[in-house]
Amino acid sequence: MSRERLYLFDTTLRDGAQTTGVDFKLADKRRVAQVLDDLGIDYIEGGYPGANQTDTEFFASPPSFKTACFTAFGMTKRAGRSVENDPGFQGLLQSKSDAICLVAKSWDYHVRVALGISNEENIEGVRESITAVVASGREAMLDAEHFFDGYKANKDHALQVVQAAYDAGARWVVLCDTNGGTLPHELERIVKEALEYVPGAHLGIHTHNDTENAVSNSLVAVRAGCRQVQGTLNGLGERCGNANLTSIIPTLLLKNEYADRFETKVTPERLRTLTHASRVLDEVVNQSPYRHAPYVGESAFATKAGIHASAILKDPDTYEHISPESVGNQRRVFVSDQGGRSNIMAELDRLGIAVDKDDPRIPSMLDAVKRREAQGYSYESADASFELLARRELGQVPQYFSVDSFRVMVERRHNARGQLVTISEATVKVFINGDPAPLWSVSEGNGPVNALDSALRKDLGRYQSHIAEVELVDYKVRILTAGGGTEAVTRVLVESHDRSTGERWLTVGVSPNIIDASFEALVDSINYKLMKDGAGAASHVA
Numbered sequence: 001m002s003r004e005r006l007y008l009f010d011t012t013l014r015d016g017a018q019t020t021g022v023d024f025k026l027a028d029k030r031r032v033a034q035v036l037d038d039l040g041i042d043y044i045e046g047g048y049p050g051a052n053q054t055d056t057e058f059f060a061s062p063p064s065f066k067t068a069c070f071t072a073f074g075m076t077k078r079a080g081r082s083v084e085n086d087p088g089f090q091g092l093l094q095s096k097s098d099a100i101c102l103v104a105k106s107w108d109y110h111v112r113v114a115l116g117i118s119n120e121e122n123i124e125g126v127r128e129s130i131t132a133v134v135a136s137g138r139e140a141m142l143d144a145e146h147f148f149d150g151y152k153a154n155k156d157h158a159l160q161v162v163q164a165a166y167d168a169g170a171r172w173v174v175l176c177d178t179n180g181g182t183l184p185h186e187l188e189r190i191v192k193e194a195l196e197y198v199p200g201a202h203l204g205i206h207t208h209n210d211t212e213n214a215v216s217n218s219l220v221a222v223r224a225g226c227r228q229v230q231g232t233l234n235g236l237g238e239r240c241g242n243a244n245l246t247s248i249i250p251t252l253l254l255k256n257e258y259a260d261r262f263e264t265k266v267t268p269e270r271l272r273t274l275t276h277a278s279r280v281l282d283e284v285v286n287q288s289p290y291r292h293a294p295y296v297g298e299s300a301f302a303t304k305a306g307i308h309a310s311a312i313l314k315d316p317d318t319y320e321h322i323s324p325e326s327v328g329n330q331r332r333v334f335v336s337d338q339g340g341r342s343n344i345m346a347e348l349d350r351l352g353i354a355v356d357k358d359d360p361r362i363p364s365m366l367d368a369v370k371r372r373e374a375q376g377y378s379y380e381s382a383d384a385s386f387e388l389l390a391r392r393e394l395g396q397v398p399q400y401f402s403v404d405s406f407r408v409m410v411e412r413r414h415n416a417r418g419q420l421v422t423i424s425e426a427t428v429k430v431f432i433n434g435d436p437a438p439l440w441s442v443s444e445g446n447g448p449v450n451a452l453d454s455a456l457r458k459d460l461g462r463y464q465s466h467i468a469e470v471e472l473v474d475y476k477v478r479i480l481t482a483g484g485g486t487e488a489v490t491r492v493l494v495e496s497h498d499r500s501t502g503e504r505w506l507t508v509g510v511s512p513n514i515i516d517a518s519f520e521a522l523v524d525s526i527n528y529k530l531m532k533d534g535a536g537a538a539s540h541v542a
Contacts, residue, residue, distance in 0.1 A: 003260070003261055003262055003263040004227065004261060004262050004263070005227065005262070005263060005264075006222065006227055006228070006229065006252060006262040006263065006264050007042040007043065007172075007204075007227060007228040007229070007264070008040075008041050008042050008043070008228075008229055008231075008245065008249065008264055008265070008266070009041075009042065009043040009045065009071075009172075009174075009204065009228055009229065009230040009231075010036050010041045010043065010044050010045065010230075010231065010232065010233065010245060011045040011073075011206075011230055011231070011232055011242065012032060012036070012232040012233045012234075012236055012281065013029050013032060013033065013044070013045060013046050013047055014045045014046065014047045014048060014073045015045070015232060015236075015237050015238070015242055016232040016233070016236030016237055016242065017047065018237060018238035019236050019237055019238060019241070019285075020238075021285075021287075022236065022285050024054065024284070024285075025054065025474075026054050026057055026058060027473060027474065027495075027504075028284045028285075029046065029047070029054065029058050030058075030063055031280070031284060031504070032233070032280070032281055032284055033046065033063050033065075033068075034063065035273075035276075035277045035280050035281070036068065036233070036277070037063075037065045037066055037067065037068045038066075038270065038273060038277075039249075039266060039270055039273055039274065039277050040067065040264065040265040040266035040267065040270040041068050041245075041265075041266075042067075042068065042069060042228075042264075042265060043068065043069045043071045043099065043101075043228075044065070044068045044069070044070060044071060045071045045072075045073050045101060046058050046059060046062070046070060046071065046072065046073075046097070047059070047072075047073065048072070048073050048074055049072050049074070049091050049092060049094075049095040049097075050074075050087075050088060050091035050092075059072060059095040059096055059097060060095075060096065061096075062096045062097065067265060069098040069099050069139065070096075070097050070098045070099070071097060071098065071099040071100070071101050071141075072092055072095045072097035072099070072100050072101070073100075073101050073102075073103070074088065074089065074091075074092040074100065074101075074102060074103070075088065075089070075102065075103055075104075076089075076102045076103070076104045076125050076126055076128075076129035076130075077089045077125055077128060077129050077132075079115055079116070079117045079121055079122075079125060080117075082128075083128055083129065083132045089129065089132070092133075093132065093133070093136050093138075097138065098138065098139065099138055099139035099140070099141060099171075100133045100136075100138050100139070100140060100141070101141040101142070101143055101172075101174075102126075102129050102130065102133065102140070102141065102142050102143065103142075103143040103145050104122070104125070104126045104129070104142055104143070104144060104145065104161060104165070105122060105145055105146065105150075105161075106144040106145060106146055106147045106150040106151075106157070106158045106161040106162065106176075107145070107146035107147075107149050107150030107153060107154075107158065108150065108153060108154045108157045108158075109149075109150075109153055110145070110146060110150075111157075119157050119160075122157075122161070123157075123160055123161060123164045124164075126142065126161055126164045126165050126168070127164045127165075127167070127168045128168075130142060130164075130165050130168035130169055130170050131168045131169065134168070134169040134170075139171045140168075140169060140170045140171055141170055141171060141172040141173070141174060141204075142161075142162070142165035142170050142172070142173050142174065143174045143176050143206060144158070144161055144162050144165070144173060144174060144175055144176055145176050145178050146176065146178045146179065147161075147162070147175040147176050147177070147178075147194075148175065148176075148177045148182040148186070148187060148190055149178070149179060149181070149182075151190050151193075151194075155193075159193070159194065159197050162175070162194060162197055162198050163197040163198065166197070166198045166199075166202060170202070171202065172202055172203070172204045172228050173198045173202055173203055173204065174203075174204035174205065174206050174228065174230060175190075175191065175194060175203065175204065175205055175206065175221070175226070176206040176207075177206070177207040177208055177214075177217060178206075178208060179208065179210065180207065180208030180209055180210025180211060180213075180214065180239070180240060181210055181211060182207075182211075182213075182217065183211065183213060183217075184213055184216050184217055184220045187207075187217045187220055187221060187224075188220045188221070188223070188224045191203075191205070191220075191221050191224040191225060191226060192224050192225065195224070195225045200225035200226060200227050201227050202227075203225060203226045203227060203228070204226055204227070204228030204229065204230060205217070205218055205221035205222070205226040205228070205229055205230065205243075206230040206231075206242075206243070207221075207230075207231075207242070207243045208237065208238075208239065208240065208241070208242055208243070209235060209237070209239075209240040209241045209242065209243065209244070210239060210240045212240075214231070214235070214241070214242060214243035214244065215243055215244055215247050215248055215251075217243070218231065218243045218248055219248065219251065219252075219258070222252075222258065222262070229243070229245075229248060229252075230242075230243065231243035231244060231245040231248055232244070232245060233245055233246055233277060233278060233281045234246050234278055234281055234282065234290075234293070235247075236281070236285070246274065246277075246278050246293065246294075246295060246296055247293075247294045247295060249264070249266055249271070249274065250271060250274060250295045250322070250326070250327050252264060253266060253268070253271055254271075254322050254326060268326065271326060271327060271328075272325065272326065272327065272328045273328055274295065274296060274327045274328050275295075275296040275327055275328035275329045275380075276328050276380060278293070278296040279296075279378075279380030279381055280380070280381050282380075283380070283381040283476065283493055283506075286476045286478065288478065289380075295322075295327045295329065296327060296328075296329055297329075300324070300329055301320055301324040301329055301330065301331045302331075303319060303331075316331065344362065344365060344366050344369065344390075345357055345362070347386065347390075348390060351383070351386075351387050351390070353387070353390060353391065353394070355394065361393055361394055364393055365389075365390055365393040365394075368389060368393060369386075369389065372389070372510075375489075375510055376480040376489055376491050376510040377491070377508055377510050378491065378508060379508070381493065381506050381508075382493060382506045382507055382508035382521075383505065383506060384496075384505035384506055384507045384524065384525065384528040385506075385507045385508045385521070385524045385528075387528065387531075388507075388524055388527055388528055388531065391531065397527070397531055398433070398530075398531075398535070398536070399433045400432075400433055400463060400526075400527060400530050400535060401430050401431060401432050401433055401460060401461075401463070402430070402431050402433070403428065403429070403430055403456075403519075403523060404429040404430065404431055404438060405428075405429045406426065406427065406428045406429070406452065406455070406456075406519060407426065407427045408424065408425070408426045408427075408448045408451060408452060408515055409424070409425045409426075410422065410423070410424050410448055411423045411425075423444065424444060424445050424446070424447050424448045424450070424451040425442065425443070425444050425445075425451055426442070426443055426444075426445065426448065426451035426452040426454070426455040427440065427441070427442045427455060428440070428441050428442075428452070428455040428456050428458075430456075430459075430460065432460065432461040432462065432463070435461065439459050439460070439461055441455045441456070441458040441459045442455060442458075443455035443458050448515055448518075449472075449475060449515070449518045449522075450472070452515070452518065452519055452522060453472050453522055456519075456522055456523070456526065457470065457526065460526070463530055463535055466529060466530055466533045466535050467526055467529055467530075469498050469499040469500040469501075470496055470497070470498055470499075470525070470526070470529055471496065471497050471499060472494060472495070472496055472497075472522070472525075473495050473496065473497040473504070474493075474494070474495035475492070475493075475494055475495075475518070476492070476493045477490055477491070477492050477493075477514060477517075478490065478491045478492075478493075480510070488512070489510065489511070489512050490510070490511065490512070490513075490514045490517050491508060491509070491510050491517065492508065492509045492510075492514065492517040492518045492520075492521050493506055493507075493508050493521065494506065494507050494508075494509070494518070494521040494522060494524075494525055496525040496528075496529070498529065503532075505525065505528055505529075507521045507522075507524035507525045507528060508520075508521055508524070509521035509522075509524070
């Protein structure tokens with residue numbers, strides 16, 4: 001029997017951006033969007049064009065997706081104005097998006113208090129707005145805000161709102177549990193009634209996690225008849241977060257009740273990138289991955305020594321509900337020296353590094369990764385540093401240069417105008433492989449890391465042409481030693497960009513000294529660029 005199609009809608013870059021402490025830059029949005037497209041998400045909601053500079057720029061120059069539908073978010077037209085005379089609405093129509101998702105009030109309490117209009121005016125605004133989006137040639141959707149609370153207060157109006165959107169041509173009408181207070185048994189009953197007004201093939205669900213039921217409510221909605229599921233990566237979102245697609249997607253694909261009935265664009269191959277996608281988002285928002293997250297957490301498939309470990313080594317099914325490799329995670333059995341080997345091989349294959357699984361150098365590579373991870377390194381996002389480590393273990397990376405020493409000075413003083421300023425200056429002494437004399441470079445910068453970066457890239461002799469267009473575009477620091485204060489070990493993640501090719505890569509450094517960790521990541525960044533360019537060297541290191 002053919003399976004029904006389920007559609008996945010990600011709102012990490014819009015609703016997830018409302019998370020306390022999260023502030024996506026343009027480069028962050030592009031990076032996360034690419035990860036979501038690679039995963040197989042149907043709709044990627046990029047933000048609200050016109051609401052802020054980042055979103056406006058994002059939609060002015062949209063990313064190129066392989067399969068995803070780039071979606072803009074905005075409000076229905078303002079009350080008392082025509083569609084043509086509403087600048088905000090017109091901005092949506094002028095955005096470079098494939099679809100537009102409009103939000104409308106479906107709780108009469110909000111219609112009265114927030115909008116100050118009649119229920120009839122609200123419904124007419126929905127109808128006119130959806131009609132205008134359809135006329136623009138874009139796919140139209142409606143997020144029925146506060147639908148479930150609205151249904152409980154005045155179900156006639158809530159249902160009239162969703163029906164008006166559907167009748168006007170909306171491809172999707174999405175029922176939103178905006179306050180996150182609806183329980184699964186309530187939600188299932190209300191969704192089934194909504195199906196009498198909007199067919200399930202056009203009905204979506206959008207839930208929040210204020211009762212820890214967002215994932216459950218989304219799955220219940222699918223069982224009840226909804227065929228679009230909205231959520232965010234890692235459950236990002238305001239207050240307690242949105243429905244967590246990182247949990248919903250593998251449940252839909254790996255649990256028979258759903259897998260036998262439904263299909264998505266997330267193939268088994270793409271599903272194996274799920275843990276990677278989760279970690280990339282954590283790095284972008286500069287937060288530690290939640291170790292105990294279902295499916296993708298570091299401890300999701302971890303077992304300590306004892307009877308569980310003994311059983312799982314004999315047959316993983318004894319204590320694993322799915323194979324960790326199916327979601328790109330790995331089994332962690334601390335008494336086993338084989339843990340992680342398959343992940344190393346998968347990553348080497350992904351990077352195009354050809355090596356036999358029985359190559360005697362693989363155990364030493366695995367040991368190197370484990371040793372460095374124990375020190376605080378993380379290669380989930382720092383692909384460039386991992387590739388350098390792997391190729392060095394395989395003897396494939398030339399010794400381009402070596403840093404003999406570096407020094408950074410930070411001075412705070414009054415300048416000639418009497419203004420209090422802080423000056424950073426860095427000096428780097430580098431030996432180019434094969435050259436007898438060192439190269440000295442001195443540079444000032446906006447802070448010690450910027451000064452070091454400028455000094456290191458100022459003069460690399462014969463390699464200078466390779467790095468002339470390389471720039472540092474992002475820099476993140478994480479404290480690794482809980483309670484360590486200023487003595488804590490730090491991990492630094494550096495993102496570099498080649499202006500000539502548009503390529504970006506990330507490298508990592510770890511040290512009790514934040515400047516030393518930063519410098520390590522900077523050196524990795526340059527070595528990665530030289531390796532990718534195939535720059536020559538006098539000798540190789542094994």
